[in-house]
Amino acid sequence: MRKQVKEIYASYGVDVYEALRKLKATKISLHCWQLDDVKGFEGEGDLTGGIQTTGNYPGRARNFKELTQDLDKALTYIPGSKKINLHAIYQADKIVERCDVGPEQFKSWVKYAKERGLGLDYNPTIFSHKMLKDGMSLSSPDEEVRKYWIKHCINGLKITEMFGKELGQKSLMNIWIPDGLKEVPADRLGPRMRLKDSLDQILKGYKYDKRVMDVSVESKVFGIGVESYTTGSNEFYLNYASSRKICCLLDTGHFHPTENVADKISSMFAFYNKLAFHVSRPVRWDSDHVLKLNDDLQDVADELVKCDGLSRSYIGLDYFDASINRVVALVVGARNMEKALLKALLTPWNLLKEAQDKGDHTRVLALQEEIKTLPWSEVWEEYLKRQEMVNDAQMYKELKQYEESVLLKR
Ligand code: RNT
Numbered sequence: 001m002r003k004q005v006k007e008i009y010a011s012y013g014v015d016v017y018e019a020l021r022k023l024k025a026t027k028i029s030l031h032c033w034q035l036d037d038v039k040g041f042e043g044e045g046d047l048t049g050g051i052q053t054t055g056n057y058p059g060r061a062r063n064f065k066e067l068t069q070d071l072d073k074a075l076t077y078i079p080g081s082k083k084i085n086l087h088a089i090y091q092a093d094k095i096v097e098r099c100d101v102g103p104e105q106f107k108s109w110v111k112y113a114k115e116r117g118l119g120l121d122y123n124p125t126i127f128s129h130k131m132l133k134d135g136m137s138l139s140s141p142d143e144e145v146r147k148y149w150i151k152h153c154i155n156g157l158k159i160t161e162m163f164g165k166e167l168g169q170k171s172l173m174n175i176w177i178p179d180g181l182k183e184v185p186a187d188r189l190g191p192r193m194r195l196k197d198s199l200d201q202i203l204k205g206y207k208y209d210k211r212v213m214d215v216s217v218e219s220k221v222f223g224i225g226v227e228s229y230t231t232g233s234n235e236f237y238l239n240y241a242s243s244r245k246i247c248c249l250l251d252t253g254h255f256h257p258t259e260n261v262a263d264k265i266s267s268m269f270a271f272y273n274k275l276a277f278h279v280s281r282p283v284r285w286d287s288d289h290v291l292k293l294n295d296d297l298q299d300v301a302d303e304l305v306k307c308d309g310l311s312r313s314y315i316g317l318d319y320f321d322a323s324i325n326r327v328v329a330l331v332v333g334a335r336n337m338e339k340a341l342l343k344a345l346l347t348p349w350n351l352l353k354e355a356q357d358k359g360d361h362t363r364v365l366a367l368q369e370e371i372k373t374l375p376w377s378e379v380w381e382e383y384l385k386r387q388e389m390v391n392d393a394q395m396y397k398e399l400k401q402y403e404e405s406v407l408l409k410r
């Protein structure tokens with residue numbers, strides 16, 4: 001980085017080194033499911049629950065060994081503090097029936113994470129399974145179905161607690177269910193009351209240690225095949241989380257396309273101390289495209305920084321593209337998240353806020369546009385250099401070699 005760069009930012013009251021420090025301390029949870037098209041290790045069942053991967057690019061990771069091999073490769077190109085986000089379907093040891101998946105099944109993952117100084121997050125997997133009846137799980141009218149998934153989630157609390165304890169980093173258990181209806185419901189309240197009861201049973205089912213973990217609930221507007229009604233809507237979970245003192249998780253693909261997800265962040269922080277995210281890129285629907293460094297992503301990063309939310313947020317990535325090299329997809333998306341955060345950290349928010357409060361909206365507009373051409377990319381190169389990581393061009397070259405020597409041989 002040229003010496004000048006530091007001075008340029010200092011002239012706006014921004015300390016480049018402080019920005020680099022904050023960025024490095026911000027944890028990003030890398031979703032393992034980009035590497036295997038959300039298939040998991042249980043067998044070759046179809047992906048259900050209204051989510052979809054498309055494409056059949058060669059080289060998909062098929063088991064624990066291949067997935068961790070790809071993760072290791074990806075990790076060498078992703079700077080900053082990292083966690084790995086797991087799902088129940090990635091049980092690595094002595095595979096058992098889904099409702100019985102417990103800490104035993106994740107011993108190898110804990111060992112893996114420990115050896116690399118990583119944190120782990122967890123998600124019960126409530127899709128791609130025969131115990132979903134008519135697409136319903138925790139809100140099903142069938143008591144057996146509800147019981148099955150309640151048990152699965154209670155076991156999930158134990159797994160997440162183990163992650164938090166063993167790794168010395170707080171762990172998040174996020175609950176997302178696909179429950180919904182294709183057609184206009186005859187009864188909207190019934191499923192929601194059942195979901196409320198199921199979640200209460202889960203939270204009461206195991207007294208987890210709040211010092212080492214948090215629980216979040218992820219809302220959604222609709223899914224494929226369940227276009228008319230989603231039990232776990234935004235309003236449902238906002239109220240549930242606030243009354244039960246747990247976290248909300250905002251997935252950036254789970255709202256109407258014209259809704260601004262970034263705008264929700266400050267409203268949430270006005271009432272919640274913590275917030276969780278799945279950062280994704282919806283294209284016309286919740287398509288889970290790989291993150292691009294676009295305005296939507298930048299807006300989310302900006303709001304997180306402005307609200308002083310970096311240390312109060314669980315930032316997880318959530319996209320899955322099976323039509324391109326999956327390791328490149330994971331790395332490019334993760335690097336984009338980091339770049340957006342860096343740009344946000346290099347922004348003179350104090351000057352901008354001051355101008356807004358004075359009613360000087362001309363200044364706000366001019367300054368917002370002025371800073372877009374500041375040399376942030378040199379700071380990015382510096383960030384990579386400090387962590388002994390190669391630049392984007394070299395990263396791509398090396399990952400293409402990895403494709404040749406490893407992925408294409410699978
Ligand atoms: C689905 C949700 C959910 C999943 C992952 C695999 O719409 O976003 O979070 O994508 O858990």
Ligand code: ZN
Pocket residue numbers: 176218251278318
């Ligand atoms: Zn999600």
